[in-house]
Amino acid sequence: xxxxxxxxxxxxxxAQAFTASPTQHTRHAVSPLxxxxxxxxxxxxxxxxxxxxxxxxxxxxxxxNTLLVESNPVVGGNLISKSNEDxxxxxxxxxxxxxxxYICRIVHELGLTPELVLxxxxxxxxxxxxxxxxxxxxxxxxxxxxxxxxDLLDFNLLTWPGKIRAGLGALGLIAPPPTDxxxxxxxxxxxxxxxxxxxxxxxxxxxGVYAGDPDQLAMRAALKKIHRLxxxxxxxxxxxxxxIARFQEIAQEKKDNPPDPAWPTYKGGQLGSFQxxxxxxxxxxxxxxxxxxxxxxTAVESxxxxxxxxxxxxxxxxxxxxxxxxxxxxxxxxxxxAKIAAELIPAAARLSEVYSPPVASVTIAYPKEAFKExxxxxxxxxxxxxxxxxxxxxxxxxxxxxxxxxxxxxxxxPGWELLLTYIGGARDTAVGDMTEDEIYQQVExxxxxxLLKPNYQGPIQRIGCRVWKTAIPQYRKGxxxxxxxxxxxxxxxxxLYLGGNYRTGVAFGDCIQFGWTEAERVAxxxxxxxxxxxxxxxxKTVKA
Numbered sequence: 198x199x200x201x202x203x204x205x206x207x208x209x210x211x212a213q214a215f216t217a218s219p220t221q222h223t224r225h226a227v228s229p230l231x232x233x234x235x236x237x238x239x240x241x242x243x244x245x246x247x248x249x250x251x252x253x254x255x256x257x258x259x260x261x262n263t264l265l266v267e268s269n270p271v272v273g274g275n276l277i278s279k280s281n282e283d284x285x286x287x288x289x290x291x292x293x294x295x296x297x298x299y300i301c302r303i304v305h306e307l308g309l310t311p312e313l314v315l316x317x318x319x320x321x322x323x324x325x326x327x328x329x330x331x332x333x334x335x336x337x338x339x340x341x342x343x344x345x346x347x348d349l350l351d352f353n354l355l356t357w358p359g360k361i362r363a364g365l366g367a368l369g370l371i372a373p374p375p376t377d378x379x380x381x382x383x384x385x386x387x388x389x390x391x392x393x394x395x396x397x398x399x400x401x402x403x404x405g406v407y408a409g410d411p412d413q414l415a416m417r418a419a420l421k422k423i424h425r426l427x428x429x430x431x432x433x434x435x436x437x438x439x440x441i442a443r444f445q446e447i448a449q450e451k452k453d454n455p456p457d458p459a460w461p462t463y464k465g466g467q468l469g470s471f472q473x474x475x476x477x478x479x480x481x482x483x484x485x486x487x488x489x490x491x492x493x494x495t496a497v498e499s500x501x502x503x504x505x506x507x508x509x510x511x512x513x514x515x516x517x518x519x520x521x522x523x524x525x526x527x528x529x530x531x532x533x534x535a536k537i538a539a540e541l542i543p544a545a546a547r548l549s550e551v552y553s554p555p556v557a558s559v560t561i562a563y564p565k566e567a568f569k570e571x572x573x574x575x576x577x578x579x580x581x582x583x584x585x586x587x588x589x590x591x592x593x594x595x596x597x598x599x600x601x602x603x604x605x606x607x608x609x610x611p612g613w614e615l616l617l618t619y620i621g622g623a624r625d626t627a628v629g630d631m632t633e634d635e636i637y638q639q640v641e642x643x644x645x646x647x648l649l650k651p652n653y654q655g656p657i658q659r660i661g662c663r664v665w666k667t668a669i670p671q672y673r674k675g676x677x678x679x680x681x682x683x684x685x686x687x688x689x690x691x692x693l694y695l696g697g698n699y700r701t702g703v704a705f706g707d708c709i710q711f712g713w714t715e716a717e718r719v720a721x722x723x724x725x726x727x728x729x730x731x732x733x734x735x736x737k738t739v740k741a
Contacts, residue, residue: 235521236264238719239509241497241537242528243267244274245705246697248479249303249712250526250719251486256306258720264520265486266511268496268529272483278474279661284610286474287560289663292599292617293470294705296463298456299713305460307481309471316583316604318466319343321573323585324401325593325647326354337647338572338585341398343466359393366390369435374427379674385416385424389436401586404596406703408556408622409671418680419672468583470605475705497537500525500693507693523726524692524719531670531699541690544682551679551699555629556621556668559640560601562613562658569650578603580614585647595620595643615660616644623671633662670699692722 237260240251251265267274275290294300296315304313321340339354349360366389374380374388382403386395395411403411407419417424423436430438456462463469471477483491495513502508506521527534531548538545568579575581584599595618602608602615609615618640621628628636637659645653680700687695694715701711 234264234519235506237262237522237723238264238524238526239507239520239522240265240526240528241509242274242697243269243272243479243483243491243493244528244697245276245479245708246701246711247274247526247528248272248482249709250528250696250715251490251712252303252307252482253712253716254719255486255490258716260720260723263486264490264492264522265483266492266495266497268494270494272491272493273476273479275665276474276476276479277663278476280473281660283658285560285562285613285615285658285660286472286608287601287615287661288474288617289558289560289661290665291475291705292601293468293604294475296461296467296469297706297710298454298460299710300469300706301456301460301463302713303478303709305457307478307485309477309481310461312471312473312477313461314470314472314605315463316468316470318464318468320603321582323572323582324354324398325585325587325591326397327591340572340582354397355393359391359397362391363394367435367437369433369438371434373434379415379417379677381674382411382414382416382419385420386411389427396590397588400590401588401597404589404622404624405586405619407669407671408554408596408619409669410623413623413671413673415672415674415676418676468604472607497527497529497533500527500537500541502541502690524694524722526694526696526715526719528697530667530697532667534695534697538693538695541693542683542686542695544679544686545695547679547682548699551676552623552671552673553667553669554621554623554626554671555664555666556596556619557628557631557636557662557664559618559620559636559662560615560660561618561637561640561644562609562615562660563644563649564655564657565612565614567649567653567655567657568614569648571648580648587643589624593643593646594625594639596622598644598647613658616648618644621664621668629664629666631664633664636662636664669703692726694719 238254240247240254240263243265247265251263254260254263277289278286279289280286293316304310323338323340325337326339327337339352342349342352352360355363371389375384382399383395386399390399400411403409403414407414409419426436426439426443427434428439429442431442432438492513495511495518497509497511499510500507506523507525509520509522509525511518511520527538529537531551531553535546535548565576565579568574571579571581573581580600580603582600582603584597586597587593587595597619599617600614601617602613620636620640641657683695683700687693696711696715698708701707
């Protein structure tokens with residue numbers, strides 16, 4: 198059960214959410230803005246968090262006078278979906294999401310259900326490991342168990358001593374947690390499940406989700422849902438007892454808040470995307486809001502307060518513009534938020550302490566005949582699985598590879614397979630200084646070692662490579678102290694809200710849920726304050 202939980206998160210890959218802008222982009226002209234405008238809510242940043250927030254403010258709270266601003270020429274933030282004339286469709290940021298009721302709601306309300314694609318939840322998830330076991334004959338790929346405890350008996354990635362240690366720990370035979378310091382992910386997992394389970398299962402998971410260092414990441418901050426299991430159960434501190442209690446909570450939550458039958462349905466273990474990629478969602482939000490409510494190429498420089506209104510100063514195509522807002526929601530990356538929000542929320546300056554290491558997303562296509570015999574594969578479908586993760590002890594530089602063409606249909610032309618590999622992270626920061634060709638060469642060597650026939654020299658296609666200089670925020674020790682200080686200072690400045698994946702979680706679903714709950718908080722604030730600005734006023738001045 199725990200292996201399944203870990204993989205579901207890791208298959209979101211480095212992913213569920215980068216926050217940085219790519220290293221290069223082109224800018225597009227928009228209409229000049231003219232004089233100062235007044236809005237009820239200004240949302241900064243059009244990534245998953247900002248787009249879903251703006252949508253919910255308008256759709257569910259009738260805040261028609263909402264404005265969404267984005268510094269880039271297109272909406273979506275880190276969601277960058279691309280296609281080419283050869284028939285390849287790929288992602289250069291996050292690659293998929295684990296469906297949740299919050300995601301299904303917004304997909305339905307945006308009319309995107311026909312475009313939703315869900316991967317087969319029964320597809321295996323692999324960890325690459327050299328050394329013993331039946332996996333040696335099939336590329337050293339070990340499928341993580343999905344049905345415990347039954348599958349555990351045949352799980353060759355762990356030795357029998359390792360299985361026994363993990364089983365006893367999961368049942369609650371563990372040492373108490375330290376009381377004098379924050380516990381790292383490595384410390385927590387080793388205490389509960391043993392060093393072998395950490396090295397072979399959880400270490401690659403940490404690389405996949407955070408591109409992080411498990412010795413630096415705080416368990417209570419980075420994996421709070423799993424950390425909570427230790428004290429949740431009625432039968433001791435074991436994760437099994439906690440998981441049983443959590444399943445009971447989930448069942449009650451579904452009973453209390455059943456999903457709308459009109460929403461798309463999904464099964465456990467599935468991952469989702471859209472036919473044309475994840476950027477479909479923010480694009481649909483932009484279309485829903487309309488051009489008057491979405492300003493692109495607009496970078497916020499400062500936020501001040503005057504006469505009870507927030508004054509937001511921005512640059513657009515070399516021109517300085519200002520907007521007055523009754524409320525402001527900042528969903529930009531930490532380094533940007535620290536710069537623009539610290540004047541009114543001093544603790545925001547500490548967001549500059551949140552480290553986001555460089556990560557490169559690399560997409561390469563290979564002919565079907567290039568692959569060696571892989572578990573479950575056939576000549577017509579050599580890749581059958583979600584992908585593979587890589588423990589750092591294996592000395593393979595890549596963090597993990599998503600088998601994109603196995604997950605979702607129509608991502609390649611006939612005869613080809615598509616792989617998305619992530620490389621870099623907190624334990625390999627040199628990737629941020631490598632050239633594109635050097636990155637491609639490294640990833641190609643790693644794929645050759647694990648998936649391709651020996652000495653394969655046939656054709657390949659380099660599809661896309663994007664280096665994110667500051668990618669996933671690291672929930673390191675001390676992170677919760679920063680968030681606590683932020684919450685205290687935020688309470689002293691009603692109407693100014695800070696959010697994003699550094700605060701609510703890095704998964705796609707976490708960001709969508711933030712957009713729902715934060716919209717309610719903003720709407721409640723506005724209901725308790727002055728009367729809303731007339732919508733026609735902002736529409737008129739936008740065209741001025």
